[in-house]
Amino acid sequence: MAPAKEPSPAPSRNAADAEAEYRAQTRLWLRLLACTSMIEGELRRRFREEYDFTMPRFDVLAQLDREPSGLVLGELPKRLMVSAGNLTPIVDRLVEDGYITRTPSHLDRRVQIVCMTVEGRKTFRRMAKSHGAWLAELLAEFPVDRLDGLVGALDDVKRAVRDALQRPERS
Amino acid sequence: MAPAKEPSPAPSRNAADAEAEYRAQTRLWLRLLACTSMIEGELRRRFREEYDFTMPRFDVLAQLDREPSGLVLGELPKRLMVSAGNLTPIVDRLVEDGYITRTPSHLDRRVQIVCMTVEGRKTFRRMAKSHGAWLAELLAEFPVDRLDGLVGALDDVKRAVRDALQRPERS
DNA sequence: AGGAAATAGTTTATGCTTAAAACAATCGAC
């Protein structure tokens, strides 16, 4: 496949390009990290202060809000991109606090179905409204007409990374 | 400044716009989170597998790499955007493992100066090289000519959020 | 000089996060 000893076309320019690409990719990663952690930190702080709640707990409720008939427990780790073991204590506490229920399935006794309670749904709606408003406040100065473009670019980043991850571990 | 009771121009359209803006902002946040956590998860996994190291430890070394004369300990939480208490055990372990030194200042006995050791610098360079290569691999499918534009947009997001955070807590 | 306020850093309590091992129930092959 790779022909050996082909005279490399403009080698120094290629090296410089590769170097520049490297730096640009690193910059992209650092910016992603900075933006995400700034926003995440502030949202976490407000969740805590206003509702004495955490973001992972909110994320679980958000998934359940769109599923009136509940969700198989094993679906949550996949959707939230966290490990399964992580969710056990979080779901435990949400059940304890009365926001969700966890019922074993008759068909398969390994499986459990989690479902939001009326109380949970009410609380979630309130928090979701705040969440949206906080985000709007934090992003207020970013021009509206550039939102879609940025979202599109991030979709492409996401796709690129997913492809790289799904690529069979090289040779 | 704001004239009261001005007949609102096309009120329903404004409401619809606000709604759309809301959704676009939420989408932006979800994409940011998805991209960051995908990349972060993979980098963490590789740091662990290849070097038995964690990202927070790498981040500390990265800061110290650019400061041959060392850094005041208190500078680290600011640069890394983490809490001070968080760093104590991380720095402890890096000292224990011989990657950095921590020496009290004579001028002010509250202050400590952290500095990378020769061993630490050597290890860091190796890891930094892998880190760059991993990032290049993960982002390989994202077109090079769109990197700078995306970085610029994220800079603007970062600025917007920082401004929002620094704004005096409203009224 | 003496004491209050500020600063640097650590400790504690709580919770998130992962990887890996353990456990339990089901499924499949024979």
Next chain:
DNA sequence: GTCGATTGTTTTAAGCATAAACTATTTCCT
């Protein structure tokens, strides 16, 4: 039908993260 593999979930050990309380030192005010 039984045994081995697979699947769903929990447990465990280690580490990251924050907020809040605490210690030690310095600075500032009078």
